[in-house]
Structures are given as C-alpha cells and as structure tokens.
Amino acid sequence: MSFLELKNINFSYVKNKPLIENLSLRLSRGDSLAILGKSGSGKSTILRLISGFESPDSGKILLEEKDITYMPPQRRNIGYLFQDYALFPHLSVYKNIAFGVGKKDKDRVHELLEIIHMSDFKDVYPHTLSGGQQQRVALARALAPNPKLILLDEPFSALDTGLRSEIRSQIKEILNSLKISSILVTHDMEDVKEFATKTFEI
C-alpha cells in the first residue's frame, strides 16, 4: 500500500501554460523523499498541491488510499516547514508551538519543547533566537498537530554550513523518532545524501 500517491497530475497557474504535466509519484510510510529540479521547474508547487494550497487541473492525490485531491488544507493533517521559519514575531516560543493545537494539548507542547531541546526558551520571542533555534521551533510548530506527513521547502538554506548539517541531522532524527514521512525540496546534494531515502527529479 502506498502512503502517498500522486496520479497523473496536471497543473498550470496560467491557462495554456502547463507547469506540471502528467506527474505521478508514490511514497511509502516512513520515506523521506527529496524533490530535485531546476529553479522554476515546479518543486514548491508540488508541495502546494500536496498540502492543498493549490488544486490540480486533473489527476488525483491519495493519502493512505483516501482521495484528498480537493480536501481543504486544514483537514489534510500535513505539516509544512519553510525556509524562512515564518514564526509569529509577537508570540513567545511556547505560543508559537501551541498556535495550531487546542488548550488541552499543553502536554504535547511541552513534549515538543523537550524534543527540540528548547524548554528553557519557552517564554522568549523568536527574534532573540539563532536561525537554527528558530527553525527547530518552526519544526515543533509544524509537528504540534501530529501530522502524518511533513513538507520541507528548502528548510536548511537560510542556515550557514556548520549549523545546516547539525540542524539537518537533528530534524532527521526527530522525524525518524516520531515515524513521520517527509518530502524535502532542496538544491543541496548534501541534504539529499544526509536526509533522503528516495529522490524524484522534476
């Protein structure tokens, strides 16, 4: 059984200018897929289709065999991590992580703070943190609603080389320990080597 399947996806932002043509791919549970391709080839768009921020012109997307092609993003239970962390500047680390979960999930937020080794930073604001710390908080925020799948769009590219490899292995370890499948868009072959179990070239 495929965990995630894209079947014959066609998509264009502009009429008569196809960007994605007849794209099919499969992911097994626990896979970490890296999507590679030239700038502008549509890598981020594939993530937007999977997360539901865009809908294909034709084709199907199945998650655990369920057709999610036209399901709204908030119902898909898919996490998203961006290059620029996109944390809320006016909220503390704790509140950033808790943003997408109910009040009764306090324990989950504390557990995630521990997983990312940031319990001591729960009351500080994002601008006081290093890039690597901010990316760990962004990861915890994406993981808080307990997603089945996480989409990573160039998540390490704002980090300098030393930190990049450290954060990459920390994030990989966290996703492995929680058994969360992931799809990574990157230009960096080192990311592919260290992070991915599978690759797909667009």
Ligand SMILES: Nc1ncnc2c1ncn2[C@@H]1O[C@H](COP(=O)(O)OP(=O)(O)OP(=O)(O)O)[C@@H](O)[C@H]1O
């Ligand atoms: N909302 C939009 N409306 C119209 N065109 C768009 C929109 N978003 C992206 N595009 C165009 O679609 C193409 C693919 O964009 P996308 O961001 O998916 O590429 P990418 O492979 O992720 O690129 P990069 O590696 O440079 O981030 C680009 O030509 C881009 O300009």
